[in-house]
Amino acid sequence: MSIHKEGRVFLLVLFMVLLLINIGLHRIDIPIPLLRISYFTCVVIFLMVLQFFRSPMIQIKENPKHILAPADGKIVVIEETDETEYFLDRRIQISIFMSPTNVHINRNPVAGVIKYFKYHKGKYLVAWHPKASTDNERTTVVYQMNNGVQILARQIAGALARRIKWYIRESQRVKQGEEFGFIKFGSRVDVFLPLDAKIKVDLNQKTKGGITVLAELS
Numbered sequence: 200m201s202i203h204k205e206g207r208v209f210l211l212v213l214f215m216v217l218l219l220i221n222i223g224l225h226r227i228d229i230p231i232p233l234l235r236i237s238y239f240t241c242v243v244i245f246l247m248v249l250q251f252f253r254s255p256m257i258q259i260k261e262n263p264k265h266i267l268a269p270a271d272g273k274i275v276v277i278e279e280t281d282e283t284e285y286f287l288d289r290r291i292q293i294s295i296f297m298s299p300t301n302v303h304i305n306r307n308p309v310a311g312v313i314k315y316f317k318y319h320k321g322k323y324l325v326a327w328h329p330k331a332s333t334d335n336e337r338t339t340v341v342y343q344m345n346n347g348v349q350i351l352a353r354q355i356a357g358a359l360a361r362r363i364k365w366y367i368r369e370s371q372r373v374k375q376g377e378e379f380g381f382i383k384f385g386s387r388v389d390v391f392l393p394l395d396a397k398i399k400v401d402l403n404q405k406t407k408g409g410i411t412v413l414a415e416l417s
Contacts, residue, residue: 203254203304205364205381213248217241251383253302259376259409261310263345266396266414267376268406269308269352270388271301277402282391285315285341285351290391291398293413295406303382306409307342308352308390310375313367315341338365340379348416351391354380376409 202210224237259267276294281287297303317339336356343349354363365380367373382388396414400406406413 201254201256202249203252203381205252205303205383207252210245210249210252213245217245247299251299251303254304255302257376257407257409261375262412263310264416265309265375265412266350266390266392266416267306267308268295268400268408268411268413269305269379269390270295270297270382270406270408271304272297272388272406274400274402274404274406275387276389277398277400279394282351284317284339286349286391289394290351291394291396291414292389292391293398293400294387294389296387297382302408304378304408305352305354305380305382305388307373307375307377307379308413309342309344309350310373311342311344313340313369313371313373314343314349315339316365316367316369318363318365336363338363338380340365340367342373346416348393350393351389352379353389353391354382355387355389356382 221234221237221241224234272295274293275296276292278292279289280292282290282292319337319339338354340352341349342352354365356363362383363380364382367379373379390413392414393416396416398414399412
C-alpha cells in the first residue's frame with residue numbers, strides 16, 4: 200500500500216496545518232483535557248484524509264473480452280439508456296458510486312486506443328442525482344478496442360469531489376487496468392456498453408477497480 204501522487208502535497212499541507220493548530224493551542228495554555236481532544240480530533244482527520252489517497256497494489260488479469268470495473272465502489276445503475284454525447288444511440292449504462300472510503304483511482308476498463316476525450320465544466324450535484332451524468336463536471340473517454348468495439352467511460356464529480364484528474368489523451372494506446380485518472384473525495388464513474396454485452400454484475404454489488412468484471416463481450 201502506498202500514497203497516491205495526487206495526495207502527497209495535500210497531505211503534507213494538511214499535516215502542517217493540524218500541527219500548527221495544536222502548537223497554537225498548547226501555547227495559549229488551554230486545559231489538558233481539551234488539548235487531548237484536539238490531538239485526537241486532528242489525528243482522526245488526518246487518518247481519514249490519508250485513506251482517501253491510498254494506492255493499493257493489485258494484480259490485473261487482462262482479457263480482451265472482459266470489461267473491467269474502472270473504479271472501486273458500488274453498482275448503483277444497470278440500465279439501457281440513450282448515450283447523447285458520442286454514440287447517439289442506445290447503450291447499457293453501468294454506474295459505480297465511489298464513496299469517500301473507496302480507493303479513488305480510475306482504471307482503464309479495456310485495452311485499446313483513446314478514440315475521444317473531452318472535459319466538461321459543470322455543476323456539483325450529489326453523485327447519485329439523475330442529472331449528475333449530464334450536468335456535473337465530468338470527463339468522457341471513448342476506448343476503441345483492438346476488435347473495433349467502442350465503449351465509453353465517464354468520470355463524474357459529486358458534491359464533495361470537486362477535482363477530476365486524468366492522465367490520457369486522444370490517440371493514446373492504453374493497457375487494461377492501468378490508471379487513467381483520479382477523482383478526489385468520492386464520486387461516480389459511468390460505463391456505456393454495447394447492447395449485446397453480457398452483464399456480470401448486479402445492483403448494489405461492490406466493485407474493485409481493475410479486478411471486477413462488469414461485462415463480457417461476445
